[in-house]
Amino acid sequence: MLAYHFTEMPYPFFSPEQEKDGGPRVIMPNSTFDPQIGADLYNRYLDDYIYADELGLEIMLNEHHQTATCTDVCLSISAGALARQTRRAKICLLGNPLPHRDNPVRVAEEVAMLDNVSRGRIISGFVRGVGTEVHPANTNPALTRERFEESHDLIIKAWTTREPFAWEGKHWHYRYVNVWPRTYQQPHPPIWITGTSPDNVPWIADHEYTFAVFLLSYDDATRLFNIYRRRTEELGLAEPGPDKFAVLALCYVGETDEEAWDEGRAIQWYLQRVRHPGFTNPPGFNSVRTQMMIMSGIDKPRGDSFESLREKGIILAGSPKTVVKQIKEWHNRGVGHLLLMNQSGPMDAAMTRKSMKLFAEEVYPEIKDLPAVEVDWHSMDPSQALFA
Amino acid sequence: MAEATAPRDLLRPHGDGELEIRLGGQGPEVLLLHGSHGWWGWEPVHELLAAEFSVIAPSHPGFGRSTRVPGVDTMDDLAYFYLDLMAEMRLTPARIVGFGLGGWLAAEIAVRTPDAVDRLVLVDSVGIKVSDRETLDVGDPFVLAADPHQAMLWHDPTAHQAPLPHPGMEPTMLEAMLRNHESAMYYGFKPYMHNPKLKQRLHRIKARTLVVWGADDRLVTPSYGEVFAASIPGAQFVSIPEAGHYPHRERPEAFVPLAIDFLRSTR
Numbered sequence: 001m002l003a004y005h006f007t008e009m010p011y012p013f014f015s016p017e018q019e020k021d022g023g024p025r026v027i028m029p030n031s032t033f034d035p036q037i038g039a040d041l042y043n044r045y046l047d048d049y050i051y052a053d054e055l056g057l058e059i060m061l062n063e064h065h066q067t068a069t070c071t072d073v074c075l076s077i078s079a080g081a082l083a084r085q086t087r088r089a090k091i092c093l094l095g096n097p098l099p100h101r102d103n104p105v106r107v108a109e110e111v112a113m114l115d116n117v118s119r120g121r122i123i124s125g126f127v128r129g130v131g132t133e134v135h136p137a138n139t140n141p142a143l144t145r146e147r148f149e150e151s152h153d154l155i156i157k158a159w160t161t162r163e164p165f166a167w168e169g170k171h172w173h174y175r176y177v178n179v180w181p182r183t184y185q186q187p188h189p190p191i192w193i194t195g196t197s198p199d200n201v202p203w204i205a206d207h208e209y210t211f212a213v214f215l216l217s218y219d220d221a222t223r224l225f226n227i228y229r230r231r232t233e234e235l236g237l238a239e240p241g242p243d244k245f246a247v248l249a250l251c252y253v254g255e256t257d258e259e260a261w262d263e264g265r266a267i268q269w270y271l272q273r274v275r276h277p278g279f280t281n282p283p284g285f286n287s288v289r290t291q292m293m294i295m296s297g298i299d300k301p302r303g304d305s306f307e308s309l310r311e312k313g314i315i316l317a318g319s320p321k322t323v324v325k326q327i328k329e330w331h332n333r334g335v336g337h338l339l340l341m342n343q344s345g346p347m348d349a350a351m352t353r354k355s356m357k358l359f360a361e362e363v364y365p366e367i368k369d370l371p372a373v374e375v376d377w378h379s380m381d382p383s384q385a386l387f388a
Numbered sequence: 389m390a391e392a393t394a395p396r397d398l399l400r401p402h403g404d405g406e407l408e409i410r411l412g413g414q415g416p417e418v419l420l421l422h423g424s425h426g427w428w429g430w431e432p433v434h435e436l437l438a439a440e441f442s443v444i445a446p447s448h449p450g451f452g453r454s455t456r457v458p459g460v461d462t463m464d465d466l467a468y469f470y471l472d473l474m475a476e477m478r479l480t481p482a483r484i485v486g487f488g489l490g491g492w493l494a495a496e497i498a499v500r501t502p503d504a505v506d507r508l509v510l511v512d513s514v515g516i517k518v519s520d521r522e523t524l525d526v527g528d529p530f531v532l533a534a535d536p537h538q539a540m541l542w543h544d545p546t547a548h549q550a551p552l553p554h555p556g557m558e559p560t561m562l563e564a565m566l567r568n569h570e571s572a573m574y575y576g577f578k579p580y581m582h583n584p585k586l587k588q589r590l591h592r593i594k595a596r597t598l599v600v601w602g603a604d605d606r607l608v609t610p611s612y613g614e615v616f617a618a619s620i621p622g623a624q625f626v627s628i629p630e631a632g633h634y635p636h637r638e639r640p641e642a643f644v645p646l647a648i649d650f651l652r653s654t655r
Contacts, residue, residue, distance in 0.1 A: 138577075140578050278532055
């Protein structure tokens with residue numbers, strides 16, 4: 001099990017009044033952002049990543065746009081800084097929002113350059129982007145899936161082709177694609193893809209990419225993983241091992257359960273933000289089938305209590321012993337990559353690092369080299385599949 | 389007045405899929421093109437027009453129960469799709485009434501093949517760019533909660549409600565409404581609900597044209613409608629009081645006689 005440090009780089013200094021009408025995403029006025037505070041935050045978050053490298057953790061980065069919840073607006077900038085300032089950590093970009101990046105060749109170039117500078121430490125995640133990304137990029141929500149797939153196809157072709165080629169697709173047109181540099185890892189960096197509904201899971205399985213889920217319960221994540229497993233079986237592909245499954249969870253480790261369950265509640269900040277329904281779920285972004293499932297009330301983990309979120313494995317919190325137990329449950333479900341949101345909202349560096357250090361010293365050694373488990377997914381009831 | 393025949397829903401095979409068409413009445417054909425929120429069944433406006441005309445009210449590909457048509461993914465494609473359908477159904481030169489996004493579609497049809505349209509009624513139509521680049525001409529109800537969404541559509545939202553998708557909705561209806569919203573984005577998201585080139589092409593329209601507007605339309609204002617009308621040679625502009633974006637739904641008793649008189653008139 002590999003563990004990755006992650007922060008969304010939030011700008012948490014806004015009031016409930018400022019948040020209440022539209023939430024912190026898309027339309028919260030940028031007058032809320034004080035560059036003096038913002039400059040400190042950026043440097044502090046990057047320093048926390050360097051600390052993660054020193055602790056022996058891997059690194060995960062993401063990007064969002066027009067939001068106070070995440071001020072990393074460009075993976076290639078944050079990863080560029082960390083490629084030089086870290087020495088050993090994998091740098092997982094999760095991920096480049098392909099439908100919203102108007103020049104896929106530029107994405108291929110940036111990731112290839114990062115892979116060279118870091119000497120092969122890049123994991124290249126590709127995401128469709130959450131619903132709130134539709135308006136900042138002004139990308140047609142109903143076209144995000146097909147734009148994702150065409151952009152992906154072009155990037156892979158660009159990384160694996162050793163001479164100029166032409167591309168005349170639906171969304172992108174080039175006469176001469178010839179990406180310099182080549183990626184450091186050959187044929188290209190590992191590819192990770194996120195998914196939260198069955199809509200794209202078979203596609204991820206078809207490509208045998210690592211499938212990452214964010215903030216889902218043990219059971220919901222397992223149901224999605226089983227769609228992947230079933231698909232690979234149908235196609236006669238190799239049984240997917242732990243390297244194919246990643247989960248993102250909120251994490252706070254304390255000296256004791258009581259300490260972690262008291263001060264560690266701060267980690268819920270991210271889940272407690274106001275979500276603007278029109279921007280979170282714009283028409284056309286999710287398939288009609290998924291929309292109907294969302295309306296039937298299936299997508300509601302965010303209203304859960306701290307205790308319930310811990311039970312579901314969405315929040316990993318407690319003493320080192322307790323957190324090890326929670327992580328073993330993920331391990332038993334075949335997960336090999338644990339993406340830890342170790343920082344949320346106004347949690348400062350001291351608090352964040354205290355938990356990171358406890359994790360690295362007392363949790364990680366217990367879970368890093370767990371023996372592989374056989375997941376008996378065939379015996380799980382397919383009728384229980386999420387959204388099925 | 390001809391006696392109206394009972395309305396019927398037709399699922400017409402089209403390629404590998406189907407096109408949903410609501411049909412009713414008898415007499416000269418009139419093609420009704422719906423807006424971004426689709427048809428809500430056989431509506432009063434259909435029934436009233438069916439007293440004088442054969443009403444043909446398709447759901448555009450992707451809306452209602454109509455399947456998407458491969459390759460039809462822009463308003464340009466939809467315009468050609470309907471030109472083909474009009475020829476197939478022998479409607480040309482056609483009488484077309486277009487509502488909202490359907491008005492935009494009707495205008496796209498009429499500028500492409502001016503002789504294919506004989507009478508054109510545009511009702512609270514979107515499709516052109518009027519204001520400066522920092523002003524949205526068309527409201528964005530799709531990001532709004534139900535109440536402000538309804539308030540943008542109606543003069544009196546306490547008396548009328550659009551069937552917006554919600555958890556308690558009957559599943560067949562819910563699916564159709566979700567498909568309508570999805571398809572409105574598919575065809576109209578960017579540039580938002582307009583074609584930057586359409587206004588400069590409106591001079592090509594040969595059809596006799598009536599532009600009808602709800603005086604209290606908060607989604608796309610009457611002043612936008614006046615510019616639309618002024619850009620089409622000889623078009624009349626009529627405003628219907630106490631109506632919002634849907635004068636045909638909010639004031640059918642005012643809208644329908646106006647439309648019937650216009651559609652029946654000789655040049």
